[in-house]
Amino acid sequence: MHSACHRLRRALLGTATALLATAATVLGPGTGPAVAKEHTASSPHRVVAYYQTQYTTGSNGSKTYVSPLPLKGIATDVEVAALHLNDDGSVHLNDNPPADPMFDQMWRDVATLQASGTRVSVMLGGAAQGTYANLHRDFTKYYGLLRDTLRTYRLNGVDIDIEETFSLADTEHLIAQLRTDFGPDFVISLAPVASDLSGSTNFSGGFDYATLEQQAGNQISWYNAQFYCGWGSLTGTRDYDAIMNNGFRPAKVVTGAVTNPATCGGYVDPTTLASTVGSLTAAHPDFGGVAGWEYFNAVGVGGGPETWYAHVKGAMG
Numbered sequence: 149m150h151s152a153c154h155r156l157r158r159a160l161l162g163t164a165t166a167l168l169a170t171a172a173t174v175l176g177p178g179t180g181p182a183v184a185k186e187h188t189a190s191s192p193h194r195v196v197a198y199y200q201t202q203y204t205t206g207s208n209g210s211k212t213y214v215s216p217l218p219l220k221g222i223a224t225d226v227e228v229a230a231l232h233l234n235d236d237g238s239v240h241l242n243d244n245p246p247a248d249p250m251f252d253q254m255w256r257d258v259a260t261l262q263a264s265g266t267r268v269s270v271m272l273g274g275a276a277q278g279t280y281a282n283l284h285r286d287f288t289k290y291y292g293l294l295r296d297t298l299r300t301y302r303l304n305g306v307d308i309d310i311e312e313t314f315s316l317a318d319t320e321h322l323i324a325q326l327r328t329d330f331g332p333d334f335v336i337s338l339a340p341v342a343s344d345l346s347g348s349t350n351f352s353g354g355f356d357y358a359t360l361e362q363q364a365g366n367q368i369s370w371y372n373a374q375f376y377c378g379w380g381s382l383t384g385t386r387d388y389d390a391i392m393n394n395g396f397r398p399a400k401v402v403t404g405a406v407t408n409p410a411t412c413g414g415y416v417d418p419t420t421l422a423s424t425v426g427s428l429t430a431a432h433p434d435f436g437g438v439a440g441w442e443y444f445n446a447v448g449v450g451g452g453p454e455t456w457y458a459h460v461k462g463a464m465g
Contacts (some may be wrong), residue, residue: 153460170230183366185332193429193464194437195222195457196372198271200229200242201444202254212266216446217257218440218454220264224437225335227372228258228308229271231297233279233290239297241270246297256302262304269305269335270298273312281354283322291322295329305335307372309352316355322363327367335369337402342373342380345401351379358395366371368400372439376406376414383416385431398432404439407446416457419448423455423462429464437464 155260178229203211216226232240244250258268272294273279282290298306308325310319319338328338338360340352343394347358361368372416373391382405391401403425416424429435438460440446446453 182327182329182332182444184369184428192259192399192436193461194224194370194439195229195461196225196404196437196439197223198227198390198403198440198442199444199458200271200442202242202251204444215251215257216254216261216443217419218452219443219457220261220266220382222454222457223266225267225269225305226258226443227269227271228254228278228303229293229438229442230274230309231270231272231279231309232276233272233293235278237289237293239293243321243366246301246360257304262302267304267335269307269337270301270303271307271309273309275311280310280318284314284318287321289319291325293328295369298330305337305369307330307335307337307339308366309339311352314353314355316353316360316363319353319355319360323364323367336367337370337372339372339374339376339404340366342375342391342404343425344379345371345373345394346380346387346398347394348390349379361396361400363402364396371396371399372402372404373439374404376404376441381414381416382421384424385427388428390433397434398428399434399436402436402439403428404441405460407440407442407453409447411441411445415455418459422459425460425463426465435464 150401199216202214204214205211219226230242234240239246241251258435262268308322323336326334340357341349343349344352344357347356350356375387382403388403392398405421406412406415425438440457443453447458448455
């Protein structure tokens with residue numbers, strides 16, 4: 149699971165009418181939520197790198213900066229993690245404010261990646277509790293903190309990683325407001341566990357993701373599904389197939405894998421993972437892609453951690 153410390157079907161007509169009424173109230177008469185653009189670039193297959201560990205700690209306590217720049221030309225998307233909206237009204241990136249000088253080099257590197265064509269988003273929430281409870285409790289206050297942070301750091305998107313109770317209505321409200329404020333090019337992804345998308349669990353918030361896709365899918369860019377920690381497997385295509393059978397399109401579902409066996413159960417060796425990814429790409433020409441949690445300790449394939457991402461990119465052709 150995504151952690152701030154150690155890494156871990158149908159809508160009734162009345163419901164749809166109520167949602168449209170709510171959207172009209174928020175957006176004004178005669179308008180509706182912007183529709184997400186399909187982010188395919190030259191290939192529909194995304195390579196998503198989660199980047200939470202910006203510094204590693206040596207045995208003597210020294211800190212070494214982990215630059216995301218080696219991902220240039222490999223990752224289509226980098227997810228800076230994890231942003232937290234705290235009870236006291238502060239915003240933290242992991243354990244420090246985003247403006248802390250410790251992040252100055254990271255923000256410069258992020259801007260360099262963006263200039264090269266890589267989208268850079270921020271992951272919101274994860275295993276640390278409180279962000280979504282605060283959005284539920286006082287949406288105006290806490291959404292404002294999120295919106296201003298996204299603007300300040302010129303981020304290309306937000307990855308909504310809900311690992312606490314957050315209702316379907318709350319989630320749709322958050323997505324609709326983001327889409328209204330940031331427009332169709334802004335990436336709005338979600339990071340549920342894979343079994344939530346297949347309909348066998350409702351861990352990521354407590355609601356049905358197939359219903360979310362039916363009601364708000366045109367505002368959602370894609371899903372970074374977690375196929376690890378017991379919530380799914382990429383040793384074969386079965387768990388991805390189950391998601392397709394629950395009504396999702398391949399273009400909307402990115403397979404999330406752990407990049408190091410020490411991170412969490414469910415690590416798949418590069419050869420097996422490439423085989424699974426190759427099979428999914430052959431079966432689905434619009435296959436959504438692969439996400440790796442996380443970048444800093446990814447087991448390289450003939451090189452540094454960036455080569456894990458290059459390997460899965462190559463497997464997709």
